[in-house]
Amino acid sequence: MTITITAFERSPDRGRGLARDMRVRWALEEVGQPYDVRLVSFKEMKEPAHLALQPFGQIPTYEEGDLALFESGAIVFHIGERHAGLLPDDANARARALTWMFAALNTVEPPIFDRALARIFERNEPWYEQRLHALEVSIRKRLDGLSRRLGDADWLDGAFSAGDLLMVTVLLRLKGSDILDDYPNLSAYVARGEARPAYKRAFAAQLAVFTAASTS
Ligand code: GTB
Numbered sequence: 001m002t003i004t005i006t007a008f009e010r011s012p013d014r015g016r017g018l019a020r021d022m023r024v025r026w027a028l029e030e031v032g033q034p035y036d037v038r039l040v041s042f043k044e045m046k047e048p049a050h051l052a053l054q055p056f057g058q059i060p061t062y063e064e065g066d067l068a069l070f071e072s073g074a075i076v077f078h079i080g081e082r083h084a085g086l087l088p089d090d091a092n093a094r095a096r097a098l099t100w101m102f103a104a105l106n107t108v109e110p111p112i113f114d115r116a117l118a119r120i121f122e123r124n125e126p127w128y129e130q131r132l133h134a135l136e137v138s139i140r141k142r143l144d145g146l147s148r149r150l151g152d153a154d155w156l157d158g159a160f161s162a163g164d165l166l167m168v169t170v171l172l173r174l175k176g177s178d179i180l181d182d183y184p185n186l187s188a189y190v191a192r193g194e195a196r197p198a199y200k201r202a203f204a205a206q207l208a209v210f211t212a213a214s215t216s
Helices: 021-031 074-084 089-119 129-149 162-174 182-196 197-215
Strands: 002-008 036-040 061-064 067-070
Touching: 002 021, 002 197, 021 074, 021 182, 021 197, 067 074, 074 089, 074 162, 074 182, 089 129, 089 162, 129 182, 162 182, 182 197
Parallel strands: 002 036
Antiparallel strands: 002 061, 061 067
């Protein structure tokens, strides 16, 4: 059955792979599932047809036969459940991989995403510097714990899993910042994720959308 996901028609990140369709593309590439992409404009995302798929008018969505999903974490989990390559077979190891998926999205991503939003939308506020500092303190607390746990391992819990996939996509938003540079093992972890052939294919696919949109 054909899998169709949605992505930005023109991603505001200019093809840097930071929009959340990237994690779904990467998961599909890891398990070797072909997929179609329906590109949506900001206007279309708020129209009834898209809202029926994604109640908050966002990307990504996932359609496969009569199944329609939203929330990138749930989509990655579904892909991992249906296909080998993202979740371990052993029940306990699988539960731990799920734990890392939640840790990435619920514990590590919020302050990193809030920092990105603050840098775009709150730059001119009188309290901007204080807010930025507070967010960076929160991020460093999370990275302290993550870095300590990862140590010199390649992945968070044995073999690469959906937990690593989500964690790497979350950390990628800090790439090039002195925050991530202060954690050499996490910088190397992100680089290992980016070096995976499936990541490279997913990245190239989303970049091609941006390149085509900017030359049309
Ligand atoms: N919790 C949802 C999920 O994980 O699927 C969140 C989905 C979400 O935030 N989608 C964003 C969206 O559709 C795109 S990814 N936004 C449009 C809207 O809300 O109207 C977030 C994102 C946006 C922009 C950049 N960027 O420019 O770098 C990066 C990431």
